[in-house]
Amino acid sequence: MNDALRSAQQHSAPAVHPPAERTAVIALAGQPNMGKSTLFNLLTGLNQHVGNWPGKTVEQRQGGFVHHQRTLRLVDLPGTYSLSANSPEEIIAREYILHEKPDLVVAVVSAAHLERSLYLVAELIALPAPLVVALNMMDVAAQQGIQIDVPVLEAALGVPVVPLVATRAEGVRRLLDVIEDCLTGSYLLPPRRLPAIRPDHQQVLDQAQQLITGFVPPDYPAAWTASKLLEGDGEILRQMQAHLPEERWESLHALLKAHDDAGLAIASGRYAWIERMLRAAVHRPIGGQMSLTDRLDRFATHPVLGLVILALILGAVFWLTFTIGAPLQEWLESALLMPLTETARGWLAAAPFWLRGLVIDGLIGGAGAVITFLPILVIFFSVFGLLEDVGYMARAAFVMDRLMHAMGLHGKSFLPLFLGFGCNVPAVMGTRVIESWPARLLTMLLAPLVPCAARMAVLAFLAAAFFGAQGALVSWGLVLFALLLLVVSGMALNRLLFKGERSAFIMELPLYHIPNLRTIALLVWQRSLAFIRKAATLILLFSLGVWALAVLPGGEMETSYLAQIGRFFAPLGRLAGLDWRLTVALLSSFLAKENAVATLGVLFGRGEDSGLAQTLATTYSPASGLAFMTIALLFIPCAATLAVLRQESGSWKWAAVNVLLMLVVSFAAGAGVYTLARALGG
Amino acid sequence: MTTPPLPLCDLKPGHQGTLLALNGGRGLTARLAALGFTPGVRIAMLQNYGHGPLLVEVRQTRVALGRGEAQRILITEQQS
Ligand SMILES: Nc1nc2c(ncn2[C@@H]2O[C@H](COP(=O)(O)OP(=O)(O)OP(=O)(O)O)[C@@H](O)[C@H]2O)c(=O)[nH]1
């Protein structure tokens, strides 16, 4: 990062600057995957999720920085292909621009996909907000031999155009200067040239505009509103129906009905405008050789090979986890946790029993045990971050499309589900990339069936404890089993709740690119930090709570409150070979999945010289172990996931449906596995 | 030279076509149009195995389409 940027980030020390005139608000708009978030992070230093599949930024983010003594507030809008009401993001983006009236809109476009990405500019340019075009990914365009004459493009558009390579911070200083000049009104340009509707529909547009003139809600430009009506925009239609007098609405309705092909005429008009803008400004090589993306996609999107590759990648993740992550976890436990326990025991020898228990069993045995999972999580986050950044995720969605059909879903639903391997919370939020509501709801309900990193860490620990060298294989099998159950549940829910509806599958496949280590590192750092924070707060509190329940009222585990709760549910657990301790561990995983191990750590206490893993292996039969692992993998989602499930689905009803689903699936699967394992002599 | 209209899903890999019309509902048409599927545009078929989703290139962008969606896009094939 260069010095100009570093100084741009010093928003924490406003006192050294003379009072800024007024905070200027700048909105970053653009189609998905253009590099908006990369630019946002660069300017504000505020970390947020960046990856190479379209539609990652699902909520709007803000951050501030100071440039030339002016405080700028930057808003990262979600990526949208257009400003029509096709998806919630598109409504968010356009409402923001129309109602919040930012001082400037920066439209981020890709030099490598200029024609397509200017489509949004064709819409933005018709709005009153001042506009700057950030021409990002100049490096990719250069690689493909595409030459762009920036001054010519700028003159054609009548809007400032700044070339950028956001990942390398190239051109950012210039962008800030141009923004400054636009805000002070000192950037002079020829007038904007606006796109027009395809001539054969001009008359219809004029008629529509006449009908609504005088009745358009404030903030909506009349010409823009008329063209949105012709595009069949449901949201604008609703608004106009509310604002128009009865007979005007009737004529408008009749007009729109007679010309339901007018939307296409508008889109054609915009693309014709784009072609005019680019004719003199862009030179691309003729023919062009086979690109890296072409070559890789011959394998990655092949209906059979593609699935094999996906399976191998998933397999590699588990292999990495078990060969590097699990030993590291054990090492942390023996090299860090055990000496720590010893030291604490020595120091607290004279302390009252409750303090000793609190520190050793609650703090070290509970929260400490969870921290040792960090290496496993870091490996997960790194691999998924890498796959995201390289551009592989959309390919995974593509090859999964056929399988997703069985559940009435399509490939796009695979993206959030895949993200679920990291954490179910972003998975549920990520379902916003799915346009149709039934498909989105179904994906949301299924997302918690994907084993998240925390559950996988628990699984890795238990598998190593119960099955030693075969642990990796057993986990692999269990995860596949969980995914199979996901498919079966999906098929059932689709029939039961959604009557087999289907939605359209349209998805852009981004170009592959060399992974950006900074992006990935940022991602891993952020997610790991979030986990440590959780361990230091929620999980710590929870471990202490479990410890308290485990010693109260009498100081004896066998008669504690915890044992009573566990015994109450034990008859149910017994069907799956679980005793009260394992049942309690499951219940405790509701607050956070990692708690399952933390609770066992507290319940068994830390042995003098043997770790929890050994204790477990000697206490339970492999059949019970396997059943416990199965249920732990599928048990009700953690509290955080349920909270976002409620938020995203809009009601507790669906959260409850999900809990019910997971309870039934997990216990049925657990009991099934236990019975089978017993029958086979486990 | 052009051939009679055919749905996009019948275009063979490696072949190109020119878009004639979109027969989806309004929602589908709007989404496709925003991605660059407008009358007269050239579409190159990158992958089409006769079943499952297909892969096309339109306006220098790779787009994956479900078979049902490709069924509603009418093209004429370009002889090369
Ligand atoms: N080669 C290259 N890659 C870039 C550049 N800018 C961004 N990227 C990469 O493009 C991908 C997408 O970047 P993001 O910043 O997440 O894009 P976005 O516009 O925020 O995407 P959504 O949030 O999905 O709308 C990431 O893998 C970035 O590393 C650039 O100038 N050159």
Ligand SMILES: [Mg+2]
């Ligand atoms: Mg983003």
